[in-house]
Amino acid sequence: MPERDAATEAGSGGLRHVEHAMGTVFSFDVRDTPTPAVTDALRDAVAWLHRVDEVFSTYHPGSQISRLGSGEIRLGDCDPEVAEVMGLCEWAGRVSGGWFSHTPGGSLDPSGIVKGWAIERASDILYRAGARNTCVNGGGDLQLRGEAAPGIPWRIGVAHPLHPGDLTTVVTGRDLAVATSGTAERGAHILDPRTGAPASGALLSVTLVGRHLTDVDAYATAAFAMGDAARSWTASLDGTEAFAVTRDARAWWTAGFPDHGLVPAAAGPGPRQPAV
Amino acid sequence: MRRAVIATTSTVAGVVLLLSLKPHHSAGPALAGSGAGSATLPSQGAGTPAPTSSSTASAPTAGSGSKKSSADSGSFVGSTVQTDYGPVQVEITMSDGKLTGVTALQTPSGAARSQEIAAYAVPRLTQEALGAQSAQIDAVSGASYTSAGYIQSLQSALDKARA
Numbered sequence: 226m227p228e229r230d231a232a233t234e235a236g237s238g239g240l241r242h243v244e245h246a247m248g249t250v251f252s253f254d255v256r257d258t259p260t261p262a263v264t265d266a267l268r269d270a271v272a273w274l275h276r277v278d279e280v281f282s283t284y285h286p287g288s289q290i291s292r293l294g295s296g297e298i299r300l301g302d303c304d305p306e307v308a309e310v311m312g313l314c315e316w317a318g319r320v321s322g323g324w325f326s327h328t329p330g331g332s333l334d335p336s337g338i339v340k341g342w343a344i345e346r347a348s349d350i351l352y353r354a355g356a357r358n359t360c361v362n363g364g365g366d367l368q369l370r371g372e373a374a375p376g377i378p379w380r381i382g383v384a385h386p387l388h389p390g391d392l393t394t395v396v397t398g399r400d401l402a403v404a405t406s407g408t409a410e411r412g413a414h415i416l417d418p419r420t421g422a423p424a425s426g427a428l429l430s431v432t433l434v435g436r437h438l439t440d441v442d443a444y445a446t447a448a449f450a451m452g453d454a455a456r457s458w459t460a461s462l463d464g465t466e467a468f469a470v471t472r473d474a475r476a477w478w479t480a481g482f483p484d485h486g487l488v489p490a491a492a493g494p495g496p497r498q499p500a501v
Numbered sequence: 502m503r504r505a506v507i508a509t510t511s512t513v514a515g516v517v518l519l520l521s522l523k524p525h526h527s528a529g530p531a532l533a534g535s536g537a538g539s540a541t542l543p544s545q546g547a548g549t550p551a552p553t554s555s556s557t558a559s560a561p562t563a564g565s566g567s568k569k570s571s572a573d574s575g576s577f578v579g580s581t582v583q584t585d586y587g588p589v590q591v592e593i594t595m596s597d598g599k600l601t602g603v604t605a606l607q608t609p610s611g612a613a614r615s616q617e618i619a620a621y622a623v624p625r626l627t628q629e630a631l632g633a634q635s636a637q638i639d640a641v642s643g644a645s646y647t648s649a650g651y652i653q654s655l656q657s658a659l660d661k662a663r664a
Contacts, residue, residue, distance in 0.1 A: 243660050250651040252660050254640065340645075362656060365643040373639050382655065384643025390655055395638065407644030430644055 233267070242267055246274040247282070247340060249364030255351060256358040256373060266354030270347040270361075277343040280304055283334050294333030313338050313439060321447035321458070326418035341404060341442025344368050348438075366404040366445075368438040383486070386429035386470050393476070394432070394468055396486040402438035406431055406449035407470075417450055427452030428469050434485050435465035 233242040240255040240263065251274060253267060280303075282288045286295075289303045300308055314327035314335050327335040340363055348361045348368040358371030360379060369379045378397050385391040386407050396403055407430030431448045435441040444465060448455035459467035459479050466482040478488055574596050641656040651657050 241660065241663060245648050248647060249645060250648055250657075252640065252656055254663075360640050362640045362642075364645040364647075364651075365641065365656070366645070367640055367642055373637075379639050380637055382638040382641045384641055384655065386644065389653065392638070392641075392655075396642070403642040405642045405644055432642060 240264065240267060242271070244271050244274065246271075247278045247343075247363070248284075249340075251344070251347075251364070252360075252362040253347075253351075254360040254362070255356050256360075256371070257356045260355060262354040263351065263356045266351050266356060269354075270350040273347055273350060274343055274363075277306075277339060280306065281310070281335065281339045283332075283336060290333060290335065310335050310339060310342065313342060313443070317440075317443040317447065321444070321451075323418060324450050324458075325443050325447040326416075329416035329418050337446040338439065338443050340364065341366055341402075341438040341440075344442075345402070345438040366438060366442050367402065369399070369401045369403070372399045383432050383468065384430075387474065393430075393470055394486045394488065396432070396434055398434075398485050400436065401485070402435050402441040404433050404438060404442040404445040406445040427472055428455065429472055429474070431455060431459075431467060431469040433459065433465055433467050434482070435462075441465060 233240065238256070238258055240253070240257075240259040242253040244251045244253070251271075253270070255263060255267065257263060279285075280288060281290045283290060283294075285291060289298065289307055292298045293300065293303055293307065300311065311327070314325070314337075317325035317338055318327070325337060327333065327337065329337070344361050344363040344366060345368045347363075348359060348370055351359045351361070352370055356370075358373070359369070360373075361368050365384070367381060369381070373379045378399050379401065381396045381401075381403050382392040383394045383396060383403075383405060385393040407428070408426070428449055431445055433441045433445040433448065435444070444459070444462060444467075448459055448467060448469070451458060453471075455467070455469065456477055459465065459469075466479045466485055468476065468478040468482050468486055468488070470476050476488070478486075482488065638655075638659065640659065641654065643654070643656075646654055646656075
């Protein structure tokens with residue numbers, strides 16, 4: 226297992242860990258007392274991420290997903306998780322009217338669903354070991370459980386797509402999933418599944434908030450590819466809210482978003498504080 | 502249809518917006534410890550009750566020699582960073598690993614360009630994020646960063662500050 230920069234710190238009643246995997250960085254923030262079971266679970270969650278990387282990496286010709294894509298092996302030859310992910314991809318394609326695709330550039334690439342799914346699963350691993358208040362952040366997509374401290378909800382800043390280090394909104398809540406899609410960090414890497422070309426770029430970033438990161442992350446990817454159409458589509462999603470920054474640097478959000486996050490006051494009678 | 506046209510008019514908004522250190526535009530704002538006290542932002546923002554201090558800042562880049570003893574608490578003055586809108590220099594105040602204050606020591610002098618930028622949605626939100634009760638950010642969501650991008654990310658700063 227790669228040991229780059231991995232660092233675990235236990236302190237003041239919690240446990241933090243930073244792990245490089247899947248070409249990005251995963252930050253674990255466990256607010257519960259680090260019992261031996263929780264510490265073990267953190268190790269398991271990290272091992273899980275590396276295993277997912279191995280199986281699903283489209284960068285490694287030897288990965289199961291690469292070999293499945295090339296026709297070298299069949300679905301039945303793969304780990305059961307591969308079939309699970311393929312099922313999720315089909316579901317995401319369906320609910321997004323085809324805007325989510327696991328063959329965005331013509332070849333098999335379920336990356337759009339794998340990361341969110343893997344993060345949610347890592348969060349589950351911690352939960353089953355008794356860690357009830359956790360934040361797992363994989364490259365900017367987060368699964369949150371419980372709260373930051375007794376009586377205090379998690380507070381998640383949403384990065385401003387134009388101004389590194391600055392925020393565009395703050396999402397507050399318990400048991401939330403938050404995913405953002407955009408081009409700020411890796412350029413135009415989201416493809417329009419209809420054309421195979423980079424998505425139109427009508428949005429600089431779109432952030433989805435819901436309960437489960439598997440869904441929320443797939444929604445964010447699809448919404449970003451949709452561009453302007455994402456506004457009505459995200460409004461139609463149950464239990465999920467959205468906040469987007471458009472190319473002309475304006476923001477829009479779904480009706481329920483202000484219950485979770487700060488929105489520009491110019492749109493309402495006054496500053497909106499998120500409901501806790 | 503509700504459109505979020507952000508008509509923030511105050512210059513403060515522009516200042517707040519520009520508080521972000523821009524590591525992309527410099528060799529990295531090396532933060533060095535200083536004894537300066539924290540200060541609050543002027544609060545003539547668009548109508549909220551006095552937002553007090555605190556904001557977001559980019560990662561103190563690795564290599565700033567003043568970790569532990571002062572990285573958890575104290576004030577840090579960033580080097581002056583040339584941005585597209587002019588020179589920016591900020592001072593941040595940390596308390597127990599949490600960012601509790603940001604003061605702009607140097608900002609572009611009301612250039613038309615910065616006014617234009619201030620019309621974004623962001624300043625208002627940033628300012629609210631600065632409110633006393635909302636000083637703490639636990640983590641950051643954003644477009645997927647690479648391992649290299651992480652180093653300059655606010656999430657990285659949070660991970661470091663609390664490690």
